[in-house]
Amino acid sequence: MYQPDFPPVPFRLGLYPVVDSVEWIARLLEAGVRTLQLRIKDKRDPEVEDDVAAAIALGRRYNARLFINDYWRLAIKHQAYGVHLGQEDLETADLSAIRAAGLRLGVSTHDDMEMDIALAARPSYIALGHVFPTQTKQMPSAPQGLEQLARHIARLGDYPTVAIGGISLSRAADVLAKGVGSIAVVSAITQAADWRQATEQLLTLAGVGDE
């Protein structure tokens, strides 16, 4: 039974682009995307605060589900829809403060042990990855593949899930067929020859997510 300790999200979050600039957030909202993440790596809070605030304001204007990766203090300060945290971040972030501020929480997992840890935090959704090899992030482990993904989704039952890692346009349908509620993509959009067409095609496959 899905009983998160943070505000719930719909099981189907649909297409979930993960991007590194406010420009991308603006473009994708305009293109109809309604679940997305601002992921700017390795900066200090003051360096990213303006971008985080601008992305959150845009997300609000479009009534979108905008998650902030890593910068949970800024996400609280500017009242984001949600925060996405990795396993290491879970050790240092103030989950009580995120919960008290009413933000949704997404947590990364790579294997069964990390799923145990994530489930103990009772987040709003659980991300599963990386499914396929990825050029976007250095991963210490091997890709899960589709069969492992299916096993993890089955274990999680009605818990909202997001698959990530190497999900190209040509692989998206196979991933969605495993029953995941959302596909998170970086390069399938940002490196596409025609990002608008790629986004439209991915939206057709994954949807915009449920209300």
Ligand SMILES: Cc1ncc(COP(=O)(O)OP(=O)(O)O)c(N)n1
């Ligand atoms: C939807 C989604 N899933 C997983 C990740 C990876 O998060 P994390 O493990 O914190 O790694 P970084 O993205 O911070 O490098 C994600 N960002 N989004």
Ligand SMILES: Cc1ncsc1CCOP(=O)(O)O
């Ligand atoms: C941030 C992140 N976390 C696990 S894989 C990944 C990168 C996904 O990027 P791509 O969709 O380009 O493989």
Ligand SMILES: [Mg+2]
């Ligand atoms: Mg992170």
